Amino acid sequence: MPRTTPRRSWRAALAVYRQPAIIAMLFLGFSAGLPFLLVFSTLTAWLRDVDVEVAAIGFFSWIGILYSIKLFWAPVVDRLALPLLTRWLGQRRGWMLLAQSVIAAGLVGLASIDPRDSLAAVAVLALLVAFGSATQDIVIDAFRIESASETVQAAMASTYIIGYRGGLLAAGAGALYIADMASWHAAYLSMAALVGVGMLTVLLRPEPPRAALAVQLVHEPRVRHFLRQAQSRPRWQRRLGAWVIGAVVCPFTDFFSRYGRQALWLLLLVGIYRISDLSMAAMANPLYIDLGFSLSQIANVTKVFGIAMSIAGGVLGGVLVVRYGVATMLVIGAALAAATNLLFVALALAGAQLPMLVITIMGDNLANGLASTVFIAFLSSLTSRAYTATQYALFSSLMTLPGKFIGGFSGVIVAGQGYSAFFLWAALLGLPAIWLAWWLSRRPGAIDSGRMQRPTDD
Secondary structure, eight states: OOOOOOOOOHHHHHHGGGSHHHHHHHHHHHHHHHHHHHTTHHHHHHHHHTTOOHHHHHHGGGGGHHHHSGGGTHHHHHHOOOTTHHHHHOHHHHHHHHHHHHHHHHHHHHHTOOTTTOHHHHHHHHHHHHHHHHHHHHHHHHHHHHTSOGGGHHHHHHHHHHHHHHHHHIIIIIHHHHHHHTOHHHHHHHHHHHHHHHHHHHHHSOOOOOOOHHHHHHTOHHHHHHHHHTTTSOHHHHHHHHHHIIIIIHHHHHHHHHHTTHHHHHHHHHHHTTHHHHHHGGGHHHHHHHHTOOHHHHIIIIIIIHHHHHHHHHHHHHHHHHHHOHHHHHHHHHHHHHHTHHHHHHHHHHOSOHHHHHHHHHHHHHHHHHHHHHHHHHHHHHOOGGGHHHHHHHHHHHHHHHHHHHHTTHHHHHHHHOHHHHHHHHHHTTHHHHHHHHHHHTSTTTSBTTBOOOOOOO
């Protein structure tokens, strides 16, 4: 049986939200959430609104694969100093500002073209925005983990989710409102201006304490062994080899040395936990539009009301993790995220019924807000502070890859079998994650009160 730990009072659980480091995550969360919908559901709404074929829209979800392969450039973001920016702002803030500049440039580019004239150009610029966004995510995740102790990471994740949902609100409802009243071009230009919120936050917040790269490398046994063996090589080869071992090799060997054979089960859970909701995301807005809801109705219910429900779910998830621990909440979150896909089945069968849309959005966003907060706390607890950016990029990349890959075929499935059959399949995809989360929660020492403990090999 898993260990039990004393529960904190509700007052103590809520008091963590007053800490400055936690409050700051509101703004960084907003910065992370803003570009996400602009290359996903808001973009798909734009494309469908100008009569792009639904099958083609489905393939745009593959843009999200950039978020799933950010692992490949995470070591560079983690360890490579940027000229001028790193000296001026520090490693984390310098990379954040660069990523935000890329996002803003991509959004300005999208605002200047028409998808009907050049769908390929839309895809390229969306990829640029996604690349900047994925890079920003790498840095913000490392910044979040390094800025506070492990005991408040669930609250950090919850506040991040609230800010993230605020960014989604701006990029979702805000963009739809502007598009409905003015144009899609004005909407994307306005979103580019909002990137300034993240830039201002970077300039105002301090760099978290972090050992210098040379200090980190000298404490790595593998790096020291390499340097001893490479004494006869040119200096540049020794420096490059030490950097590659410290930045690329050690983050992975560290994780597997801490968790042994159980690491594979943990990575499997990371990969499938959100497969249900990620695989269906690209078809949500096309469903609303094909059912006959107006852009304003979609904005009011799915964005404004939906974001409020997501924030409520995120806050609830943060409090429940502090009070009950991550193990129990991980199972509950997986079950809720999968089950709420059945609401979309009911919506597809009911047609353009506004009350059913409200019920669907309320259930889906509450569940996903809670599950996201719990899962971010879980991923943070897996991460070693010596390799925050690279290890968290590994987990978050693995988290999104299966769902985004399957989501690429979502338009084809909808075109062939209809929306109700597609969302039923999406619900069934969540069953393995529920079982694996439950199984790991029963293993002694695997998941303990929001912090992962080193398990024993068995």
